[in-house]
Amino acid sequence: MASLPPLVSEDQLLCPICLGVLVQPVSTPCGHNFCMSCLSSYWDSSAVSVCPVCKESYSQRPQLRVNTFISGLCQSFLNRPLSAAETQSREMRAELGGTEAKISSMIQEKVQKVQSIRQAVAQRQEESRHLAKTIQDLSSLAKAMEAKQQHVDLEAEKVAKDIEKEIKDLTETQTKLKDLKLSQDVQAIWPNHPNKNAQSKPPAINLESELEIQQLRNSFSASLSQLRVYWEKTGANFISDIAALKYAQQFAKDVTLDPKTAHHSLVLSRDMKQVKFNPDANARPTAASNPARFEKHLAVLGAKGIRSGKFYFEVAVGAKTEWIVGVALASLQRKGKLPHTPGCGVYAVCFRMSDFETFCRPNVPIHRGKIERVGVLVNYEGGRVSFYDVGGAKLIHAFEDCAFAEKVHPYFNPCNDEFENNLGPLAIVPVNPK
Numbered sequence: 001m002a003s004l005p006p007l008v009s010e011d012q013l014l015c016p017i018c019l020g021v022l023v024q025p026v027s028t029p030c031g032h033n034f035c036m037s038c039l040s041s042y043w044d045s046s047a048v049s050v051c052p053v054c055k056e057s058y059s060q061r062p063q064l065r066v067n068t069f070i071s072g073l074c075q076s077f078l079n080r081p082l083s084a085a086e087t088q089s090r091e092m093r094a095e096l097g098g099t100e101a102k103i104s105s106m107i108q109e110k111v112q113k114v115q116s117i118r119q120a121v122a123q124r125q126e127e128s129r130h131l132a133k134t135i136q137d138l139s140s141l142a143k144a145m146e147a148k149q150q151h152v153d154l155e156a157e158k159v160a161k162d163i164e165k166e167i168k169d170l171t172e173t174q175t176k177l178k179d180l181k182l183s184q185d186v187q188a189i190w191p192n193h194p195n196k197n198a199q200s201k202p203p204a205i206n207l208e209s210e211l212e213i214q215q216l217r218n219s220f221s222a223s224l225s226q227l228r229v230y231w232e233k234t235g236a237n238f239i240s241d242i243a244a245l246k247y248a249q250q251f252a253k254d255v256t257l258d259p260k261t262a263h264h265s266l267v268l269s270r271d272m273k274q275v276k277f278n279p280d281a282n283a284r285p286t287a288a289s290n291p292a293r294f295e296k297h298l299a300v301l302g303a304k305g306i307r308s309g310k311f312y313f314e315v316a317v318g319a320k321t322e323w324i325v326g327v328a329l330a331s332l333q334r335k336g337k338l339p340h341t342p343g344c345g346v347y348a349v350c351f352r353m354s355d356f357e358t359f360c361r362p363n364v365p366i367h368r369g370k371i372e373r374v375g376v377l378v379n380y381e382g383g384r385v386s387f388y389d390v391g392g393a394k395l396i397h398a399f400e401d402c403a404f405a406e407k408v409h410p411y412f413n414p415c416n417d418e419f420e421n422n423l424g425p426l427a428i429v430p431v432n433p434k
Contacts, residue, residue: 013074016053017042019093019100021078025070030056036064037420044353045108112354112369242393248377248386251310252431255302255410260292261334262300266414269425275300276425277414296337302410305330312377313410314390316427317351323426324350324359324413325374327385330406347385347399348411349374353419356396366397373429380404 015022017038024036032053034042043049049061256272265281268274277298294300302313315325326348338344340362348359349366356367374396375388383402388395414426 010077013070013077014093019096022070022074025067025074026064027067027070028056029058029062030054033067033070036066039064041353108354109369116369244395245375245388245390245393246433248312248375248388249431249433251312251377253304253311253313255304255313255428257412257428258292258301258303258409260290261294263294263298265298265416266300268300272303273429274425274427275412275414277416277423279417279423292334294334296335297413298416299324299328299411299413301328301332301412305407305409306378306380307404307407308380310377310379312375312431314373314375314429314431315412316373316429318372318424318427319421320351320414320424320426321419321422322350322352322415323422324348324411324415325426326359326376326387326411327378327408328411329404330409346411347402348413349387349397358397358399371396375431376410378408380408 010021013021015025015035015038016032017034020035022033022035025033026036026039027033028039028051030051030053032051034052039052042052043061048057050057257268257275259268259272262268262275265278266275267278267281317323317325326346328347329345332338332345338346340359342360344360346359350357350359350362351371354368354370355365357364358366369389371389371391373390375390377384377386377388379385383400383404385399385402386395387397412426415422417423
């Protein structure tokens with residue numbers, strides 16, 4: 001290998017992100033050089049692709065290729081003997097770069113938490129305003145009905161008093177008639193009796209007021225019905241996430257993996273509770289392989305499925321950079337490539353670096369941020385599959401209207417090592433209620 005040209009300094013071969021000597025160096029269209037992994041991670045964590053140095057933005061993410069010339073210079077630089085001062089300087093730079101990367105990650109994580117909190121607050125405030133307006137409308141309607149009812153009650157009381165007066169008058173007349181029957185001179189007295197032809201007619205009640213009251217009651221009942229429907233739709237948002245997760249954990253079941261379904265590149269633990277990708281597995285399935293085994297899809301199913309009720313399980317994902325967890329239909333195809341479309345038979349969430357999406361709708365974000373444990377609740381009759389961040393006690397996503405008509409099995413896909421640092425296992429863990 002040729003020695004390093006004297007015009008090239010160490011600073012020119014350092015990555016501006018990690019401050020170390022360039023590894024698999026790539027160049028941006030604006031002419032700046034970075035480690036491929038450093039620049040890829042930087043762009044993965046940003047909504048827009050920009051140069052970390054000059055901040056030039058690109059409408060489309062540039063395709064990165066290793067700059068072989070710069071890579072050769074870096075290799076020559078690394079192969080040359082270093083003085084004690086240079087060695088110490090390089091170690092310090094590496095340490096500083098690692099510290100800076102950790103701080104940058106912490107900043108991004110906290111920014112995401114702030115955004116998540118503010119979005120949640122804004123959503124709750126909007127729901128509260130809607131509910132408050134509905135309650136205010138109902139309160140006004142109730143006051144109007146109460147005022148009208150008081151008016152009708154006063155009229156009814158007046159009618160009742162008039163009838164009581166007539167009862168008193170009729171009672172007095174009845175008494176006089178009894179006395180008259182005992183009199184010797186009935187014929188002389190009766191023709192001139194003032195109450196002889198009296199006809200008592202009770203005053204009429206105002207039917208119009210009664211109709212108004214009934215209309216108000218009907219309107220109030222309809223408004224209450226609307227409020228009840230609204231509450232059923234949005235009430236779940238007012239229940240604490242911890243309570244919702246605690247409810248889900250009541251249906252915890254013991255889940256184990258089915259080795260007959262495992263792809264040949266997957267390694268299962270002895271207790272059938274863990275699965276991980278084995279990059280050194282070169283074996284290929286034979287013609288006589290189990291028909292239940294996934295041949296193209298890097299997945300394994302749970303040993304037991306359900307056809308009714310609810311069941312819940314939790315999976316520790318650790319520091320994995322990519323994974324897929326959920327449930328799948330028993331009839332899911334095992335030999336071909338699975339389509340990532342609605343109705344494919346997989347109800348799962350996919351995690352890559354820090355973004356979540358669903359298996360059936362790739363590239364449609366549903367959540368952001370890393371988690372350490374995911375909880376899965378299946379409501380078979382309700383046709384719902386819910387996913388929780390167990391550590392944060394937060395709902396990540398829910399599939400609605402699944403309309404299951406066959407057995408449903410837990411589904412696990414540890415994914416390959418495309419994004420590096422992804423050889424850790426997916427581990428089914430005991431459920432500890434919050």
